Amino acid sequence: MGSMESRVAALERRVRGCLCDFGFEVSPLKVGWYNAVLQPSFHLRYSEDTLAFIVLSTPSMFDRAFKPFVDKQLLKKINDPVDQCVSYHLSLVKESLPDQRVDIIYDYEILPNRKPKFLAQTAAHVAGAAYYYQRKDVRCDPWGEKKIYGVCIHPRYGGWFAIRGLLIFPDVQVPFLEQVAPVDCVASEEKRIELLKKFNFHWRDWSYRDIIEVKERYSEEQKAYFAAPPAERFKWLELQGVVQRSVYC
Known part of the structure; x- marks a missing residue:
């Protein structure tokens, strides 16, 4: 293994070390793989060989990362609690690599023209993290004029996971x-x-989410949280005793 390959392997270990114990999963990709399957309007403006990592949350993230974060941190009511948790953990990755430039794009971020900053499911597919099943993957299309959205399925978690963000290393x-x-x-x-x-x-x-046999799925507590309308999730956390009103800032 050359010196550059060794550096990248060490960088990947650092990223995984920051995230995997908290229920996140990380897969590397090149920006060029992503850009190659999309129209230019969706391209990421980096060179083709730029390293990136797609970050997924697995079912265990709720207990390993989210609940401890909610218990210890000051939640801002203007933001989604899970988004705040993910941002916190990805920011820690950036802080742990002070000599590296790290750009973070979150799954919920949009451009001024209302397009997403990146297509999360496409990124997960080209990174080999999860298979993005789309209408074009069905030979005998039964839907006619209906709009049909695609969905990623993970080989271990089925649909019991979420794509949270992209870490890009421009240098x-x-x-x-x-x-x-x-x-x-x-x-x-x-x-x-x-x-x-x-x-x-x-x-x-x-x-x-159970289209395949899965190794792990969301707990009933986690399902109840995500089933609550986003505007009511702070109230749900209060009712469950996960947070007190005084933790909000």
Whole structure:
């Protein structure tokens, strides 16, 4: 392994060390892989060999990161509590690498033209983190003129995960990085149609998330939190005794 490869391996270990114990999962990618499958209007404005990491939250993030964060931190009521938790942990990655330039893009950020700053599911797919199933992956399309949205499925967690952000290292070039294909875990036509139907028309019942056999899913507590309307999640945390009113700033 060359010196640059060793540096990048050490950098990846540092990123994983900051995040994986808290229920996050990290996968490396090159910006060029992402840009290659999208129209220019969605491109990330970095050189093609720039290193990035897609960050996912797994089911254990709720207990390992979110609840401890809520217990100890000053929550700002103007922001979503989970978004604040993710921001806190990704900021710690940046602080742990003072000699590196690190750009962070969160999944919820949008541009002035209302387009997302990055397409999270596309990034997860090209990084090999989760397979992005779309209408084009179904040969016999049963939906006619209906708008059908795609969804990522993780080989271990099914739909019980979330894509939280992208860490970009503009000064780190990785021409040697080899792309890993995502696991096609919903391989049959029948299952893909079932997945897209459930995601588009019955997403509130959680059933699309169990389209495959999963190793871990959200706890009932976690499901109750995410089922609450975003505006009521602070109230939910209060009612569960997770936070006191006085922690807000």
